[in-house]
Amino acid sequence: DIGIAAYLIEPGRSSYSLKAVAERYLTANNGGNAADLQALLPLIEQKLRDYELYKLYTEMELPLAYLLAKMELAGIKPDVKLLESITKEMAVQITALEILAEEQAGEKFNLKSPKQLGVLLFEKLGLPIIKKTKTGYSTDVSVLEQLEGSHPLITTILEHRKLTKLHSTYLEGLRPLINPATGRIHTHFQQTVTATGRLSSTDPNLQNIPVRTEIGKRIREIFIPGTGYDWLMSCDYSQVELRVLAHMAQDKLLLESFLNGQDVHARTAAEVFGVPLEQVDSMMRTRAKAVNFGIVYGISDFGLAKQLDISRGEAAEYIKNYFARYTGVKKYMDDTVNHAREQGYVATMFGRRRYLPDIRHSNFNLRSFAERTAINTPIQGTAADIIKIAMLKVEQELSDAKVKSHILLQVHDELVLEVMETEKELVAQLVKKAMESAASLSVPLTADVAWGKNWAQTK
Numbered sequence: 001d002i003g004i005a006a007y008l009i010e011p012g013r014s015s016y017s018l019k020a021v022a023e024r025y026l027t028a029n030n031g032g033n034a035a036d037l038q039a040l041l042p043l044i045e046q047k048l049r050d051y052e053l054y055k056l057y058t059e060m061e062l063p064l065a066y067l068l069a070k071m072e073l074a075g076i077k078p079d080v081k082l083l084e085s086i087t088k089e090m091a092v093q094i095t096a097l098e099i100l101a102e103e104q105a106g107e108k109f110n111l112k113s114p115k116q117l118g119v120l121l122f123e124k125l126g127l128p129i130i131k132k133t134k135t136g137y138s139t140d141v142s143v144l145e146q147l148e149g150s151h152p153l154i155t156t157i158l159e160h161r162k163l164t165k166l167h168s169t170y171l172e173g174l175r176p177l178i179n180p181a182t183g184r185i186h187t188h189f190q191q192t193v194t195a196t197g198r199l200s201s202t203d204p205n206l207q208n209i210p211v212r213t214e215i216g217k218r219i220r221e222i223f224i225p226g227t228g229y230d231w232l233m234s235c236d237y238s239q240v241e242l243r244v245l246a247h248m249a250q251d252k253l254l255l256e257s258f259l260n261g262q263d264v265h266a267r268t269a270a271e272v273f274g275v276p277l278e279q280v281d282s283m284m285r286t287r288a289k290a291v292n293f294g295i296v297y298g299i300s301d302f303g304l305a306k307q308l309d310i311s312r313g314e315a316a317e318y319i320k321n322y323f324a325r326y327t328g329v330k331k332y333m334d335d336t337v338n339h340a341r342e343q344g345y346v347a348t349m350f351g352r353r354r355y356l357p358d359i360r361h362s363n364f365n366l367r368s369f370a371e372r373t374a375i376n377t378p379i380q381g382t383a384a385d386i387i388k389i390a391m392l393k394v395e396q397e398l399s400d401a402k403v404k405s406h407i408l409l410q411v412h413d414e415l416v417l418e419v420m421e422t423e424k425e426l427v428a429q430l431v432k433k434a435m436e437s438a439a440s441l442s443v444p445l446t447a448d449v450a451w452g453k454n455w456a457q458t459k
Contacts (some may be wrong), residue, residue: 004061004335005044007192008053011354016192052351058387060350061191067395067407068189068199075184076408077226078174079454087171090163097160104153114139125151155262163215170204170219177203184226187409195379197352197384199243199410206411211459229405229449230421232457235431237390237413238446239264240383241296247441248349248378251328258443265289271325272318272330291318295329296379300371334458340374348381365421386445387413390438397430416455424451 003016013020018037025043026036032228048054056143102108105125109116118137121127130146131138138265141161146155177185190200210216225232242264246254257267269280269288280288287308294304301316308315323330340346345355356378358370369395391410398406405427409416415435419427428449435447452458 001062001065002040002044003192004065005048005057007042008057008352009047009051010062011195011197011352038330051353052118053353056123056351056385060385060392063392064388065191068191068390070395071407072186072189074406074408075179075182076416076418077184077224078178078222079224080178080183083171083174083222086222087167089218090171090215094160094163094167096164097156100158101160103152104151104156111157112164115196117157121147121153125153125167127151156191159204166210166219167217170209174204174222189410195354196381197348197388197411198380199384199388201409201411206409217456217459218278220459221454222455223455225418228420229418231419231424231453232408232455232458233405233417233419233421233424233427233431234450234452234455235415235417235428235435237368237383237435237445238448240386240413240445241379242292243441243443243445244349244379244382244386245296245329246333246443248382249326249328249332250442251326251332253326255442256331265292268292268322268326272321274321287318291322295319295322296376296382298375336378337371337374340370346374346377348378348385350382350385352381352385354381382439383413386439387415388436390447391440393434396433397434398427401426401430403427416458419451 002018002021006013006016006021021044022037022040023272025047028041032394045054046055061118101111105120105177107120107124109120115136117139121139122129122137127147127150129137130143131140139157141158141389144154144158144161148158171207174185179186185204187201187206188203189362190202193200208218233278242254243258245251252265253271257264263285265285266277266280268291269275269284272281272288272291273284275284286311290304290307291299294307299307299319301312301319304310304318305312305315336346340356344357344359345353347353354373356370356374358366359369359374361370387410389405394407394415403420403423403426404423405417405423407415407420408418415431417427417431428451432447432449436445439445450458
């Protein structure tokens with residue numbers, strides 16, 4: 001598969017069509033003819049070998065293409081009656097928010113018109129102007145989030161935007177995606193889109209359903225087991241990125257947390273706030289959790305302050321304390337950025353590469369974005385590789401056991417399967433074992449199995 005091979009060689013490109021790849025390699029490399037496709041194969045294969053990507057291609061990405069095709073063909077069953085009632089229910093909520101917005105504004109206006117909204121917020125209500133556009137005032141989400149708390153109308157607008165987006169994508173948007181012949185929704189898994197190696201999906205994008213909100217839960221209730229099946233089963237990795245970080249950084253405290261089965265966020269809170277583990281309260285844990293995940297994404301004091309609604313100084317203090325205690329993580333980050341500067345790329349545990357052309361850029365913003373990407377990609381990319389290996393292992397196990405139950409979806413660190421009652425215990429055992437043995441890290445990989453009569457119940 002030329003597209004997948006070219007994606008591994010250059011994961012930052014926008015197109016991997018045969019035409020684009022042929023033009024890129026044949027005309028650029030040897031003044032050859034882009035139509036001479038026979039010449040393309042040896043070139044691509046050689047590049048895969050030169051970049052040490054051949055194993056990743058043949059053992060992970062290529063077999064995965066077959067499995068993804070199988071999952072797409074299988075599709076997932078929606079409860080059509082429930083879909084219709086939730087669609088109506090949310091339309092009522094949206095209308096209620098529109099009425100509330102007009103009451104709060106003291107006049108009628110079109111919530112969907114950025115122009116009218118700009119005039120209302122910044123001229124009539126006199127809120128501070130944050131960003132201007134060519135045609136007036138910016139009312140995008142980042143602007144509204146900065147204004148939150150300055151007027152009750154802002155919260156209503158943000159809620160309205162969130163609901164209308166979900167309504168159009170996952171409720172009205174799902175109806176036309178139900179295949180009339182199968183009665184199921186067949187999402188498209190994208191294997192060559194993200195630069196980190198994670199899968200994404202379109203029509204519908206199942207990766208973006210909010211996880212912790214009531215609305216996200218309602219949307220997940222729509223997905224149910226199809227005829228001949230009794231359960232949806234979800235098997236989800238627990239804190240896979242932090243486990244990968246512990247392994248890659250060989251940080252003493254992180255390794256200790258996972259090896260002793262401690263609550264890793266509570267342990268971080270104890271370290272950052274300097275209190276005994278048993279004195280960590282829920283607020284400390286929440287803040288430590290934001291630090292833990294923020295560190296993986298190279299968060300700044302500004303970003304952390306905004307997320308936790310604390311002062312920038314306090315956020316900087318948390319980060320400083322974290323690095324003072326988790327010295328292995330600090331060293332990993334510094335070493336990774338230095339390696340990226342020398343090599344021009346970073347790699348996952350399995351050799352997947354990502355090139356960072358801006359890592360030596362004179363522009364501070366571009367350079368620091370590349371540095372954050374350098375820190376995060378090996379972690380996120382290794383986690384992505386692990387779930388891909390897990391999918392192939394699960395598929396092999398299910399096939400060997402000759403069961404009817406099968407994988408339907410992959411969403412982030414979770415696999416969703418359609419399972420028969422008679423196979424329930426066996427499948428749970430097989431899937432958990434396959435996922436937990438997908439990679440050999442210095443800390444255990446753990447996966448949690450959950451069951452439900454719909455997808456929401458497995459959460």
